[in-house]
Amino acid sequence: MPTPEPPEEFAEGTDTIAAIASPPGKGGISIVRVSGPRVPAIADGLMGGLPTPRMAECTAFRDRHNTPIDHGIVLYFPAPQSYTGEHVLEMQGHGSPVVMGLLLRRCLELGCRHARPGEFSERAFLNGKLDLVQAEAVADLIESSHESAARSALRSLQGSFSVRIHDLVDTVCSLRLFIEAAIDFPEEEIDFLEDSAVIQRLDRVERKFAELRQSVQQGKLLRDGLKVVLTGLPNAGKSSLLNALSDEQRAIVSRLPGTTRDTLEQTILLDGLPVEIIDTAGIRDATDEIEAEGVRRARHAQQEADLILVVIDDAQVGDGPLDSVMESPAGDIRQVVVRNKIDLSGRTAAESDGEVCISALTGQGLPDLKRKIQEIAGFRGTDDSGFMARERHLDALDRAEGFLKSGLQQQRQFRAGELLADDLHSCQKALGEITGEISSEDLLGMIFSSFCIGK
Numbered sequence: 001m002p003t004p005e006p007p008e009e010f011a012e013g014t015d016t017i018a019a020i021a022s023p024p025g026k027g028g029i030s031i032v033r034v035s036g037p038r039v040p041a042i043a044d045g046l047m048g049g050l051p052t053p054r055m056a057e058c059t060a061f062r063d064r065h066n067t068p069i070d071h072g073i074v075l076y077f078p079a080p081q082s083y084t085g086e087h088v089l090e091m092q093g094h095g096s097p098v099v100m101g102l103l104l105r106r107c108l109e110l111g112c113r114h115a116r117p118g119e120f121s122e123r124a125f126l127n128g129k130l131d132l133v134q135a136e137a138v139a140d141l142i143e144s145s146h147e148s149a150a151r152s153a154l155r156s157l158q159g160s161f162s163v164r165i166h167d168l169v170d171t172v173c174s175l176r177l178f179i180e181a182a183i184d185f186p187e188e189e190i191d192f193l194e195d196s197a198v199i200q201r202l203d204r205v206e207r208k209f210a211e212l213r214q215s216v217q218q219g220k221l222l223r224d225g226l227k228v229v230l231t232g233l234p235n236a237g238k239s240s241l242l243n244a245l246s247d248e249q250r251a252i253v254s255r256l257p258g259t260t261r262d263t264l265e266q267t268i269l270l271d272g273l274p275v276e277i278i279d280t281a282g283i284r285d286a287t288d289e290i291e292a293e294g295v296r297r298a299r300h301a302q303q304e305a306d307l308i309l310v311v312i313d314d315a316q317v318g319d320g321p322l323d324s325v326m327e328s329p330a331g332d333i334r335q336v337v338v339r340n341k342i343d344l345s346g347r348t349a350a351e352s353d354g355e356v357c358i359s360a361l362t363g364q365g366l367p368d369l370k371r372k373i374q375e376i377a378g379f380r381g382t383d384d385s386g387f388m389a390r391e392r393h394l395d396a397l398d399r400a401e402g403f404l405k406s407g408l409q410q411q412r413q414f415r416a417g418e419l420l421a422d423d424l425h426s427c428q429k430a431l432g433e434i435t436g437e438i439s440s441e442d443l444l445g446m447i448f449s450s451f452c453i454g455k
Ligand SMILES: Nc1nc2c(ncn2[C@@H]2O[C@H](COP(=O)(O)OP(=O)(O)OP(=O)(O)O)[C@@H](O)[C@H]2O)c(=O)[nH]1
Pocket: 233, 234, 235, 236, 237, 238, 239, 240, 241, 252, 253, 254, 255, 256, 257, 258, 259, 260, 261, 280, 281, 282, 283, 340, 341, 342, 343, 344, 358, 359, 360, 361, 362
């Protein structure tokens, strides 16, 4: 079906957008959502007038010949009390892709434009209904793959994270104002950093940075999880370990060395921490072309890992040297030796010297291994106050703290109060990027384009 051009009078920014907000496919009901100044005209064209605000009304949705397309429920939220802050119309019809297509097409005929992914939320952000952290939380809530992620995303959406940022910004601001006031009386020649009022304020800022960083790191772990790659010689028991950890016969296990070739991924949850376990081909000088490709992929997977578990056959290696089984990974990726098959070697399932002893066959030592993974990730378990966070937030927090530190250094070295005040200002701005008080078009584009259509 050709998409009708919207009437020219609606300029970019004030145009009215429409989209099917429910997932594609058939279902009990599906929803078309419309937002923008043209909502009254759209309602007029579809159902002969605007429904009562915020009251569910049963009505027929009509096409241009006044023939019903569907019967359903309509909801009207006048601006500014709506998700986007604009007039919003939501039409719930029967969950047929054909009916929804006709309904959407009718909205476009009446002067709407097809919404881009995330455009409703972007408008909500631009109209001050949500800050950027909350808008991101909407996407994270929709994308959440487990309960603790969903709960944390909801807490971010409800503002738990934003409140902490505002609190830190206020603390930095109060320190800056104090210093700026002191600069105005230069004859007093104060060294701010020896002034007890400044020291107190500074302590508070530093403490709050540390606390927030920890919470953000936990939030990011909940969202992004940890990538753990299993490596080792053929037959060490990597695939058996993948199966044991995921409680599923995911990978083929056999007594023949060189069984696994393709990398296999499986995500498991360790008390709410999502861990992607990647099983790879055993490392050896493979003569077989396919196995050699497997080894190449295994090495590539290692480079992408957050943690590498080097699985060794304890019954074979025993207390012998590990040189032949350990490869030095790219960069500084953490490696942990996992001694497998302790049911054969007779070693007890305890962690020693940073190594974990397990049996993938009997399950001995697996709880130790899970704990070790959580410990390395720095995961502190989920609680009722955690919120969802992203790499972007951690970056901005790092930059903000960098400004604070450089300001302090300038002050210590040159007693340069103005520079310290400037750096505190930059620190505040970096924090403002998290909630979106300071934002660029590129950043917004990047964030909202990853949303689904209709949200
Ligand atoms: N007794 C005992 N046998 C094990 C254990 N773990 C694995 N095995 C056996 O060791 C053999 C190899 O196991 P796999 O899991 O296929 O080993 P892998 O490291 O994936 O091997 P490749 O894919 O060939 O690199 C199989 O016969 C497993 O049953 C264990 O903890 N105890």
